[in-house]
Amino acid sequence: MREVYYGKEPFDLRLTVLRMLRRLHIIAVITVLGTVLFGGGYYVNKVLLCSEDMYAAESIYRVEYEMSEAAAVAVIYINEMSWNTYVGTQDFIDALQRQLERANRENSLQVSVSDEELRRVIKAFLKSDLRVSSTVVTTESPEKSVRIALAVEAVMTEEFPGWIREVAGISVIDSGDTAEKVIPDVRPVRAVILSAVLSLFFAVAAMLLKEVRDDSIWLPALLWKRYGLRTAGTLESRELAENLSCFFEGKKRVAVCAVQEGVDSGAVLDKLKQKAGELAGWSAAASPISDPEVCRELRRADGILLALKAGAHAGKQLEYVREYLEQQGCEITAVVLTDADERLIREYYGFPRRGVS
Secondary structure (H helix, E strand, C coil): CCCCCCCCCCCCHHHHHHHHHHCHHHHHHHHHHHHHHHHHHHHHHHHHCCCCCCEEEEEEEEEEECCCCHHHHHHHCCCHHHHHHHHCCHHHHHHHHHHHHHHHHHCCCCCCCCHHHHHHHEEEEECCCCCEEEEEEEECCHHHHHHHHHHHHHHHHHHHHHHCCCEEEEEEEECCCCCEECCCCCCHHHHHHHHHHHHHHHHHHHHHHHHHHCCCECCCHHHHHHHCCCEEEECCCCCHHHHHHHHCCCCCCEEEEECCCCCCHHHHHHHHHHHHCCCCCEEEECCCCCCCCHHHHHHCCCEEEEEEECECCHHHHHHHHHHHHHHCCCCCCEEEEECCCHHHHHHHHCCCCCCCC
């Protein structure tokens, strides 16, 4: 017997593509659901449930370092991460609170901000040049943003240079005395398109992974490629009668044995008789999965025809029955595929199968 084990046969691209085409509706549903879930979630979060308007006031500074040479500046300049660290230190926040208290005494509009809120609303950035930095204050009120921005400017120009040895001075080149409304970077159309593409990709990838790892039997040819078992074809194939005549010639007692528990071997035998005429000496046997003692009857037979229902998980069940029958001394003559997808078979071979009902 030709020994071929499941998982070692060549990858069948044609069968995989045909199976994937059969699942286009599933892929489409997964894609739509993913688009609605992720793209719709983005739209709801960024558009429908968008928080209140925010206003930002930006101050731009020129920083003068103690070392004037450009090469030296490149070594000791303050990078963006360092700027954000400095404006978040307690010394800077304390100085900023003092500036805000002074501004509150001079203005009727009182601005009270906690230390944690100040750390949250102030961000520092580097502009186009190493000596040019900026701070951006973003709050829910334009007046509040401007008041904090001006206080930050006072700390940066009056107190901060004395804390850092390398900094000779800081001057404001563009004051944050006005606040602009922050326009959120919301792109729902791109989010929906990206969600659709990713959902389609993962749907196809999941289907391909399932197809590669699947042990299903869809074609009679797979029985020979995977298990080395001769196949009589399907119950609807034209060559069924000729194959039965060839495989079981001279055998007087033949048992039609079901592989899966749900396969009615008696009904399969009746169908075989319709296709191949009166099969004298042929009998129906239950599946060894449901009745292990059936092997006593099978050992007395001259030939065994396994009736395997095509579809999912058929491969593993066939492996189990084959191993069990071999251990019991029952030699399998051939296999017939029941409930096969004849349309898939015709498409796989690329021509209409004559004699298919």
